[in-house]
Amino acid sequence: MQASLRHARTAKLDIAYSDSGPPAGQPVLLLHGWPDSARAWASVAARLNAAGFRTIVPDLRGFGATRFVRDDIMRDGTGVALAHDAADLAAAIGLEHFDVVGHDWGARAAYTLAALFPERVRRISALALAFQPHGAFILPTNFEQARRFWYQWFMTLDDGPAAVRRDPKGFARIQWETWSPPGWYDDDEFEATARAFDNPDWAEVTLNGYRTRWCADTLSDPDYDRSRITLRTIDVIDVPTLMIQGGADQCDEPELSQGQEKHFSAGYRRLVLDGVGHFPPREAPEQVARALIEHLR
Template sequence: MKTIEAGALSVAYLESGPADGPVAILLHGFPYDVHAFDAVAERLSGQGWRCVVPYLRGYGATRFLSSDTLRSGQQAALGNDLLAFMDALGIERAVLGGYDWGGRAACIVAALWPERVVGLVSCNGGYNIQDIAGAKHPADPDAEFRYWYQYYFHTERGVEGLSRNRRELTQFIWKLWSPTWNFDQAMFDQSAEAFDNPDFVDVVIHSYRHRFGVAAGDGDLDALEQRLADQPDITVPTVVLDGADDGVHPLQSDDKGARHFTGRYRRAIVPGVGHNFPQEAPEVFADAVVEVGRG
């Protein structure tokens, strides 16, 4: 484990592979951690890639540098963190690969700073930049049902539930979102240590409130959030990976996000895979990184 100061954070991260290899930055989601990419990083580093896997804000050993910083989980914070992390490590260009929150950060940097991105691998629907203005309108009933946890986090009952039962609740979510993935208790426990971060609850609650417009964002990120409100296109080479058994993002036959990708683009639907794509299908994810890494 390494740490580096980057923007508002001291970021904890794993690194493997040769220092002079092509760079892949791999980004986890909620409620997961860096170990989602263990097998992906092993496969890529064995092929000469430098793999960098950071804990997002609110997870693991990543910490805020100031007690005054809003414990924001908004999309602009995640994208800004990733850019600051690349700057701190002196990484000019990299392949970005992520899912869930990490996929959102990767999409944001790919959309707004494409000169820093060789290629993108994104899961769970692909285009993960939130349309916060549109979130006030209800989705279809099936999607609303699947968002129960987000509405739960809008309440003080949800705050207490996540605080008191963070391991039980997150393990329940793992099972719901990846119903065909036979993870064992040791695998979950390894990742669940990341949820003991003192800012985990605050960051998670803010994330799920801000995306629905029920919590104000960090004022320092307003300009960036306004840029994201335009739903910018992504021009870099992209592979989108969707698990056919994803329990939170049900498979859509029509690729609604494809219109936002104007460069080389491929979508793959993989049977037997749920929400935690890189940990459930590491070979497929690693191969996608190599594919987009060709530029």
């Protein structure tokens, strides 16, 4: 991605982001996942820019060069917090209406943005994650899927957080090694991406994002309580949606995103990429970009 890094100040964050493509082009927020960084969108963003779209690609809270503006702000890693960050960034750079494309954590933020701010979001695309009605996390009854979520259970153990803080890059690398078919990345790319995990808040945001799902004693930022209450009432998205699923995803079973049309009143298309794992923007950027251009136009 050729655009230089910019910064936008919000009430809680100094958000680092890149802004590339035609300045007057249709604006698209590209939100990366976990454990990943804004680098994930480089190839896709270049293709969108060539097609006339303006792409805004932030480092999520806890990643890269994005920083909290005060020490007393809770390091909330939930989808509601991420969605508010994206909406705040858009407001800070003067975007009243925009499209959102999100992968993994970014996909959750995209669904949440569409649920909470449908008047601002034109279209969304979610990669690798199915929509969760009412924002609810349901314990997998499928033991195979529960096994795939070992990393989430690990973070709920008494000594799990200390282990993640001690070796964040080692923890992240295991997910890269096991969530997709082998051979999709090299050591240099992982190391370049993993520099985003040097952020001093990466471990705390990560731990909060997962522990809040399963541990009743893990707190979330109370500033977002009203949005969480609203989200619990929503099981239908009123924004046109494209869901892109890797057919060989070893983190989230492809079947989890099947049959969700009833939750999308403005249209829902699901595209399955055969042989692609959990990281479609990196593994199949040309296919992803082609599908996005068709959807966003």
